Amino acid sequence: MNTVLVVDDEKKFRELISLYLRSEGLNVLEAADGASAIEIFQSKNPDLIVLDVMLPDLSGFDVCKKIRQTSDVPILFLSALEDEGYHIVGYHAGADDYLVKPFQSSIFALKVKRMLSRSSHEQSVHTLQFSDIILNLDAYTCTVHEKAVELTPKEFALLRELMENIGRVLTREYLLEKIWGMDYVGDIRAVDTLIKKTRKKIGDKAPLIKTVISVGYKMEDSL
Secondary structure, eight states, X not given: OOEEEEEOSOHHHHHHHHHHHHHTXXXXXXXXXXXXXXXXXXXXXXXXXXXXXXXXXXXHHHHHHHHHXXXXXXXXXXXSOOSHHHHHHHHHHTOSEEEESSOOHHHHHHHHHHHHHXXXXXXXXXXXXXXXXXEETTTTEEEETTEEEOOOHHHHHHHHHHHTTTTOOEEHHHHHHHHHOTTOOSOTTHHHHHHHHHHHHTGGGGGGEEEETTTEEEEOOOO
């Protein structure tokens, strides 16, 4: 059963949307503010997020940007803000669609079903994504800003380790063993050389790979 996270500070509207989604056979999670939405998303990993723009703490746009740092989960904005400029901001933040309140329930249902169907198809391809870097683990390809980047097997393996452990410090010893194998007897500085080459390959995303002095490396947002 697919799970939808509904984020809206208007309790009656949130409950109405949730009731409708449950009637469509979906599991529903609810959040009344941006911080709670991010926390629930990180712990429950929903299949779709229905997100209001005007929240009491973070804006829906900020929530969307935060989630897009680590996930490509479908996000549908529901908002009373009908000006075209808000739509543009929403899409730039990473939204998949934008629906203005009030709306027809039939249109809402079609959008939800389409987004869940597309997401299910995309998940059949094993990928990792972080801040415009996408690794396709089936096709063994890498894209940065939707442009193909050619990586050596070791560069690909390095990015995979970092992207599977966002925010976690990986020691040089750990990376050496995972990428070169336990039988490797060369210089541990080979890790530093590989990091340098990989940073160069990913261009303006290089700052995402951070050096932890005397320990190793980690990947996290540069902000």
